[in-house]
Amino acid sequence: MTNKAEIYTSLGLTDDEYKLIIGNLNREPNDLELAMFSVMWSEHCSYKSSRIHLKRLPTQGENVLVGPGENAGVIDVGDNLAIALRIESHNHPSAIEPTQGAATGAGGILRDIFTMGARPIALMDPLYVGPLNHPRHRWHLEGIVRGISNYGNSVGVPTVGGEIHFDSCYSGNPLVNVACVGVLEKDKLVLGQASGIGNRAILLGSTTGRDGIGGVSVLASASFDTDSSDTEKLPSVQVGDPYEEKRLIEACLELIEKGLAVGIQDLGGAGLTCATSETAARADLGMDVDISKVHLRETDMTPIEIMTSESQERMLAIVTEDNMDEVLKIAKKWEITASVIGIVTAPIDSVGYLRIFNGYENEPIAVTPAKSLADEAPLYDRPKSEPKVQEVMFPSELNFGISNEQNNVSDQAEKSTGKNSNLNIDIKSDLFNMLLKPEWIFKQYDHQLFLNTIVSPGNGAAVLRLAAPGIKKTDKAISLTTDGNPKWCAVNPYYGTYLTTVEALTNIAITGSVPQAIINCLNFGSPENPEVMWQFSQSIDGLKAACEDFMVPVVGGNVSFYNSTDNIDIDPTPVIGAIGLHPNISKIIKISDELLDDNKEFEFYVVNGPDILLQDKAFSLSGSIWATQLHGYNGGILPTIDTEQTKNFLKNIAEIVRNPDLGIVQIEDIGQGGLLLALAEMLIRFNELKSSKQQLLSDPQKIDESSTKLKLDGILGVRLIETLSINSLFSELPGRAIVQVTKENSQSFEDTLKLNSVRYYPLGSSKPDKIIINNEANVDVKEMIEHFRNSLSGYMS
Amino acid sequence: MPKTVGIVVFPGTNCEFDVAEAVEKVGGKYKFIFHSQTDLTDVDSIVIAGGFAHGDYLRPGAIARFSPIMEAVEEFAQSQKTVVGICNGFQVLTEAGLLPGALQKNAGLTFLCQSAVLNVTSTNTPFTSKLKLNSKVKLYINHFSGNYTCNDQTLNELKKNDRIILTYENNPNGSTENIAGICNENRNIIGLMPHPERAISDFLDSRDGLNFFNSLIQ
Structure with a gap:
């Protein structure tokens, strides 16, 4: 028992959480199950400290097709077209290895967009770093920009805007947020659901390796100290390959275009554990997964490593048996490795189980209700104080x-x-x-690809023609902005967030566009600090008030806690993204x-x-x-x-x-x-x-x-x-x-x-x-x- | 009968849709040709579009030159038909030995996406015939390795035979003699780093790229 306690504590689980797991399984978990729970119940994946607050945000709107909770929000923009959008943070990896951290941030958010069936057409990168008179902060900025440039340019999605802020509170913990927008035909929308008993789960893309193991629990759910521990965390940072991702985009969009995917989900934080449990949970079904079928990068990987690896550029497609050959053919054309690793199963006593096998002929090595992993992490109302x-x-x-x-x-x-x-x-x-000329940053980004960029970076909100390869061109345009003002929010997180939202909506409206939706990336310090929780809760209320006053729905968001160095939390930094619709490009x-x-x-x-x-x-x-x-x-x-x-x-x-x-x-x-x-x-x-x-x-x-x-x-x-x-x-x-x-x-x-x-x-x-x-x-x-x-x-x- | 431009697509190519839009805008037709194909019989000219063919692994263009399509492109060029390489396409053509010289990393060692004013130094090619000699055009560059370099003998030949077709007004990347585009001895293989397909409308802040495509579909 002491031994078990040591294990779950080192995985970041508390005593109470461990008891909860036992309650869910009606027995003690084995090590693999424990590892799976620890990544799924990490702050990063479960939003356990933020969910009760996020529930207060208004998410309804006539134009909202998909609200928060899926891989990306989707709004209807008329003409049978829809837009998928999402924002995320990649703060912690970027603090340790700025180039790969920022690059994989771009890669991750792109997968969230094309997983909905949307062609990604634009990235935005709000950045917050320490003052440039310190060489480490210049190293941060140079590396982050290089990472975004290397990945975004090569993967073939233009980076059309963002913002840059300098403040000493980001000295040891720069913020790298990234937003992505994609366009799809409304009737091609695909959700991350493993529906249809007997359907197959196909793992597409890169090999699974030992990179990024426990990334969500080790990195994104803990703070930094300035002693040598940063470099000790280095193995938790994933390495991105934009070329793999580019082919993955083309392959996935082709199989969605041809109607071959019942559901599709990317592998991000918590890797296979997350993708398999979430897709099964959303469909109220179960899934059997055979890890011996997973294509691996390294030999002798343990089941725990395979199930929690955060290797980049991987997707899980749910496909009917009839379509399997066609899917594998498309994968081959794009030189994408594909392995059939799972099968969708019927619920037992109305509980869908995720069962992990190492060869189907053997006994399962992990059995847990899919929903326990995906949806039933404890929710915390942590103490707050002003x-x-x-x-x-x-x-x-x-x-x-x-x-x-x-x-x-x-x-x-x-x-x-x-x-x-x-x-x-x-x-x-x-x-x-x-005065600050951001050109040094954005000229390293391809901001023109697809010929949509009408108002380019450095000029307020970006304005893009509403068009994408493979989708008809329109006379409409979209405006995109991301705004943050941590100094306002440090003074008053409620009203600071309210004003930030007003600023974002103003940026949209003055381009001639009508605001359609808000996304948010909430970057805060440690949720275990009651003052940070108070700031967070206030900030949510401010965002809610602004969205209600100006009647714009929130369609997606991301929370990044534990942004602090040496126990000093960053200023509350809610980044507000807004999208607007312009009726006529000739009037820009x-x-x-x-x-x-x-x-x-x-x-x-x-x-x-x-x-x-x-x-x-x-x-x-x-x-x-x-x-x-x-x-x-x-x-x-x-x-x-x-x-x-x-x-x-x-x-x-x-x-x-x-x-x-x-x-x-x-x-x-x-x-x-x-x-x-x-x-x-x-x-x-x-x-x-x-x-x-x-x-x-x-x-x-x-x-x-x-x-x-x-x-x-x-x-x-x-x-x-x-x-x-x-x-x-x-x-x-x-x-x-x-x-x-x-x-x-x-x-x-x-x-x-x-x-x-x-x-x-x-x-x-x-x-x-x-x-x-x-x-x-x-x-x-x-x-x-x-x-x-x-x-x-x-x-x- | 409108001319058909074959646009070569390697895995990793990303400017194919933009080139297609430019071709259509001047009244031409286009056809995407995947790198594994070898049949070029129904196209009148070839554009190797920009991007990151095969991820630019090893060096830009270094792997693309071995794709099956490249042998067909070489034969196509031997029959005096037009082959244009834009950006990554130019890099592929130099790696394949169809154009002389090489494209090194930019002198500033960063990626550059910005406008560039270019001098039209030769209109005696099928991609620049509709431009005005010695005029200036505004196009966009978008590359990490656009720094053209070659040995003195090649440079002399390029100069002597009017084979430098575009030069930068303000050298952004360290290119030898401000070179932005060249052609081969027979003048039917053209390589350039700037993207004319990105300058085809007022809302892109330049229409100067249209005449390149007008020349091509002539």
């Missing part, structure tokens, strides 16, 4: 977002702007410190050549939110980059949105940006970094486009694209309306956008907004070369662009 945030108070001039006291409006606005302020704030230097905003003419004049507006000239407490700096990363102020009360106004804004803005007669040149959401950063990014984008246009027309041998120096005639700048406060310039109040409009159309733009009761405020007018702020601070746009160009590549190359 943490005390260490507040570092804001100076009184900026404090009105914190104390709830309305300060004297006009005086304060005058005082807190520009260099003359007694705060001695250098607006230009603060802006420059926030593109900056046309004639707009780049030097003589063109433009007006800039802020749309939605309170008047930017007022010191409204909505413009709190709490949780902003400006406050937390540049000036060290923590805590406070987050900026607050007007829900009704924002609903109206989100409802109308998509249609407004699709109207070609309003002279809209570009639109940018106000989010992290605030208004000034959003404006700066618009000017950079416009001027860069102008520069590349001039280059195409210029003489050869004059340009050096790799240089950080900008060569451009006629640089666009802006004179901003006076008097904008520091709060107005740097508050991150979301649900707002800056719109650049041609001067000649500005009146009809304003009229349209009025007609739709959408609030707007003039922000400034085009002027050459500079951003002029309150007649005091000037930002030289050329200098800004040169700084921007060097912002990330300066560290990384």
Whole structure:
């Protein structure tokens, strides 16, 4: 018994969980059964600490075909087409071996998508790493990006966006989240079910080896220490092969296209144990599995190793006996190894059993109800307690977002702007410190394959034509975004998550798309820490509130706990993914050549939110980059949105940006970094486009694209309306956008907004070369662009 | 009668659908030809599309050259029909010895997916005949190994015989003499690293790739 106790403890099971297993089996489990339970009941596979909270999320919607719980969520987008989408984390493997960790993250999520019968058409990669002034963090970022690049490019799925955040809380535990979207014809939808007694289970793809054994229980369900244990965990990291996956995609899509698969499921965390028990459990049936039929990479593998290996690039297809030959033929064409390893069995006394054999002629070596493994892990309502945030108070001039006291409006606005302020704030230097050019990352990703990418990475939400190989082309488009703001969530996980969701929906709506669904990747610290559980529970409630307010369903999610180093948990980092549907690709905003003419004049507006000239407490700096990363102020009360106004804004803005007669040149959401950063990014984008246009027309041998120096005639700048406060310039109040409009159309733009009761405020007018702020601070746009160009590549190359 | 372009698909090829779309867009027809096939009788020209043939194991193109299709492609080219290799296809053609030189890793040792301004330096090939000589076009590159290299003798021959068809305006990858595309002595085998099929509409921010395919289906 002591011996058993040692075994189950080392496998990560508690005494109570062990008793529960005995209750399920009506006897003591043998070692193989114990190993199978330990991986299936791990945090990673069972969501045992999060499930009771996740149940609160709204998952219903007219367009929802498949909600959370399957391999991916599926929504109906009309024209007999559907979209499968999912997001996952691969944080822990990436902390130890960034390249393989990130690569296998991409591989895993792709399988979740094509297992539904969908052709994967896009990946998105939100990344969170430590500050780049430390070589280990540069090693993390370089490796993660290389992993995504190697795998995604080679497997032939474009990586169309993501985001990058730097913060010291990710120093030992970077976050690598990955979202994937696929397109399918609605009637080709396949679920991960082993239905049909007597049907065969065919294992397709890579050999099963000793890599990734116990990955879910060893890695993803425990924290890191900075002593040498990271390298000890190295054997738990899987190694990916994108070429195997590419052939697996083509083979699986072909057999689904031909209607040969009754059900299909990928092998991810917990490997064969998970795939066999989950498919059987979903169909309320059982399965007999013969591990002697599994094609192995190594000799002398034990049954435990075979059943828990997390070797990549494997799928389990459920096939009728009649179709077996055809399936094996398709596998052969794509050079995919296929083994018939199991058979679907009838329930006994209405219990479907998973029975593992080592040769059917022998006695089974493990027998357990499939549902016990797949669905009956204990659910924990772990203790929660509200943490005390260490507040570092804001100076009184900026404090009105914190104390709830309305300060004297006009005086304060005058005082807190520009260099003359007694705060001695250098607006230009603060802006420059926030600029980040992500190109070093996304130019390593093939972001164009399939010719769908209309709005490419680095420009807010990605916009893709709704089309895929083998599926008819449409005039519709989809918009995709992933957003996170851990600094907001550290201040207030409930409202921080709410605001993050608003930001994601805004990003979708301003591309002209109507939001359709939300996916979420919830990255948190240790669930055994009551403060983390409180953050988690609050975050779920914030997401629920936002989804209900804005009427968007959650169709999938992922929880990653135990993100901490040396017992310091990361800031709560819920990453919110959103997808929107655009009715007509010809109405997507593109900056046309004639707009780049030097003589063109433009007006800039802020749309939605309170008047930017007022010191409204909505413009709190709490949780902003400006406050937390540049000036060290923590805590406070987050900026607050007007829900009704924002609903109206989100409802109308998509249609407004699709109207070609309003002279809209570009639109940018106000989010992290605030208004000034959003404006700066618009000017950079416009001027860069102008520069590349001039280059195409210029003489050869004059340009050096790799240089950080900008060569451009006629640089666009802006004179901003006076008097904008520091709060107005740097508050991150979301649900707002800056719109650049041609001067000649500005009146009809304003009229349209009025007609739709959408609030707007003039922000400034085009002027050459500079951003002029309150007649005091000037930002030289050329200098800004040169700084921007060097912002990330300066560290990384 | 529209011309039919045979698009070669190895396991690991991924640009075949995009090339097909470009061919259709200019009014041509296409046919996918899997690498195990050897019959090329019903196509007028061949495009070896980009991607990662056989996973780029060993070196890009190193295994693809042994696929059954390659012998047929060589015979096809010997009859003076057009063979175009785009990106990975160019790598396959150099590995197969159908074009001289080699494509090394990019000088910066990272993958590069970005726009590239190219100078059209020869229109005397079936893939560039509809382009304007010495004009500039905007295409996209998407490769890890696009750094063209060859010995001095080859370089002299390429130059002397007008066999360099495209050069980079700003060399992104360290290519010898900014070379982005070349042809063989008979001018019917063409290899280029940029992807003209990615520049075929306004929403892809360039239509400059269309004339390559217009040339091809002539």
